Amino acid sequence: MKELTPRQIVTELDRHIVGQHDAKRAVAIAIRNRWRRQRVADDMRNEVAPKNILMIGPTGVGKTEIARRLATLTGAPFIKVEATKYTEVGYYGRDVESMVRELVENAIGLMREQELERVKPEAERRVEERLLELLAPQPASLDVGVDSPNTPERFERTREKMRQMLAAGDMEQRNVEITVEQKAHAMVLPGTGPGNDSMEFDFQGMLEKVLPKHVSRRQMTVAEARKVLFEQETEALINAEKVNAQAIELAENVGIIFVDEMDKVVASEGGRGADVSRQGVQRDLLPIVEGTVVNTRYGYVRTDHVLFIAAGAFHKTKPSDLMPELQGRFPIRVELKDLTKDDFVRILTEPKSSLTKQYTALLKTEGVDVDFTPDAVDALANYAFEVNQRTQNIGARRLYTILERLLEELSFEAPDMQLGRVEINAAYVKKRLEEVSKDEDLSKFIL
Numbered sequence: 001m002k003e004l005t006p007r008q009i010v011t012e013l014d015r016h017i018v019g020q021h022d023a024k025r026a027v028a029i030a031i032r033n034r035w036r037r038q039r040v041a042d043d044m045r046n047e048v049a050p051k052n053i054l055m056i057g058p059t060g061v062g063k064t065e066i067a068r069r070l071a072t073l074t075g076a077p078f079i080k081v082e083a084t085k086y087t088e089v090g091y092y093g094r095d096v097e098s099m100v101r102e103l104v105e106n107a108i109g110l111m112r113e114q115e116l117e118r119v120k121p122e123a124e125r126r127v128e129e130r131l132l133e134l135l136a137p138q139p140a141s142l143d144v145g146v147d148s149p150n151t152p153e154r155f156e157r158t159r160e161k162m163r164q165m166l167a168a169g170d171m172e173q174r175n176v177e178i179t180v181e182q183k184a185h186a187m188v189l190p191g192t193g194p195g196n197d198s199m200e201f202d203f204q205g206m207l208e209k210v211l212p213k214h215v216s217r218r219q220m221t222v223a224e225a226r227k228v229l230f231e232q233e234t235e236a237l238i239n240a241e242k243v244n245a246q247a248i249e250l251a252e253n254v255g256i257i258f259v260d261e262m263d264k265v266v267a268s269e270g271g272r273g274a275d276v277s278r279q280g281v282q283r284d285l286l287p288i289v290e291g292t293v294v295n296t297r298y299g300y301v302r303t304d305h306v307l308f309i310a311a312g313a314f315h316k317t318k319p320s321d322l323m324p325e326l327q328g329r330f331p332i333r334v335e336l337k338d339l340t341k342d343d344f345v346r347i348l349t350e351p352k353s354s355l356t357k358q359y360t361a362l363l364k365t366e367g368v369d370v371d372f373t374p375d376a377v378d379a380l381a382n383y384a385f386e387v388n389q390r391t392q393n394i395g396a397r398r399l400y401t402i403l404e405r406l407l408e409e410l411s412f413e414a415p416d417m418q419l420g421r422v423e424i425n426a427a428y429v430k431k432r433l434e435e436v437s438k439d440e441d442l443s444k445f446i447l
């Protein structure tokens with residue numbers, strides 16, 4: 001896990017997300033606290049519970065975006081789930097525990113990648129040896145005689161020559177025959193497909209072990225064989241048991257589960273029907289957030305120290321409508337703010353791959369250099385803000401619809417235009433957007 005200080009985390013997040021400083025600080029502290037916890041004495045470590053975070057804010061202001069960026073940043077096992085995806089145990093749908101299984105899968109992926117890096121040089125060396133054996137096989141017997149064509153010395157020389165040609169890439173198109181193994185996973189039993197993962201044991205894994213492996217000899221080029229052999233060699237070099245154990249430890253101690261749409265599992269006043277099942281999801285969520293043991297195909301996983309970040313708009317309901325027990329498990333509350341016109345200006349231009357940069361790069365592939373003038377960006381931000389005020393406030397998502405509308409004509413015409421450069425200035429923006437944005441009905445549909 002990368003050791004970033006809270007300040008470094010905030011700086012990294014700043015490169016992609018405008019504003020929302022409080023939220024960035026809160027997640028940065030929570031991440032750093034995991035690192036701190038790893039460094040305190042054993043008996044203390046077990047006592048330190050993660051400080052789960054509840055992010056509250058209107059739609060389209062960066063809640064999910066912060067979580068998404070955080071994931072790539074920290075290198076910790078991370079998954080993002082929607083609370084609405086789950087149903088109470090016994091109802092049709094995914095059970096809440098499956099989020100822990102997903103987290104472990106993610107951790108396995110991380111650990112495997114790490115192991116792969118570690119064994120790569122050795123695996124590559126073994127692959128070259130095996131390829132050599134295929135290209136210049138050792139004869140069954142070697143004659144120890146002066147005149148024989150079959151002397152050990154001769155064989156060694158041929159092999160060395162072959163080794164050099166192989167290393168130089170001269171043998172890539174040569175054909176070789178290798179043994180490949182097919183796992184029995186083509187067969188999926190009823191009830192073992194995705195979505196039904198609440199089984200007590202790993203049925204699919206068991207099947208793979210019991211059913212005979214399908215082995216066949218296949219002709220392929222050296223280039224193709226290298227990939228297949230590499231996989232076989234890494235498989236042999238990586239200790240799957242060790243990877244599993246480390247992955248579980250990683251998931252338990254530094255894993256992060258981001259629960260989006262948390263407000264959608266809050267029942268509104270006097271709710272019934274679907275609302276009952278939603279309350280049920282909260283009830284099922286509680287033990288996982290509090291700390292429980294979940295059985296996964298890789299072993300038991302304790303959730304006591306998994307960090308949960310929940311997010312929701314909470315405009316119809318309030319965090320206080322959550323079950324009291326659940327509220328207590330999310331002690332850190334951060335509010336994300338509505339985006340202002342100035343924020344829009346910055347979102348359009350500042351992030352590493354801001355919308356204007358994206359469109360510029362896309363149109364560049366057609367040989368058109370698009371140039372957004374500052375007054376055009378200002379005008380765009382203004383339209384976005386106004387339309388948000390007048391119709392529905394969808395935050396930064398409004399910029400997507402506005403820009404799509406603005407560049408619709410250009411996107412269509414670009415390949416046929418013999419233009420080298422197009423300047424998007426305030427006048428251009430006005431021409432393309434004035435009419436639609438003035439007309440309330442029209443803007444409801446188009447922008």
Ligand SMILES: Nc1ncnc2c1ncn2[C@@H]1O[C@H](COP(=O)(O)OP(=O)(O)OP(=O)(O)O)[C@@H](O)[C@H]1O
Binds near residue numbers: 062
């Ligand atoms: N502060 C911001 N800085 C940069 N981009 C932003 C910001 N807020 C939102 N965006 C952009 O707007 C889009 C929507 O944001 P995001 O998915 O984070 O919304 P959200 O807060 O999770 O909303 P919802 O409650 O609807 O899930 C994203 O593509 C994101 O890049």
Ligand SMILES: [Mg+2]
Binds near residue numbers: 065260
């Ligand atoms: Mg979201």
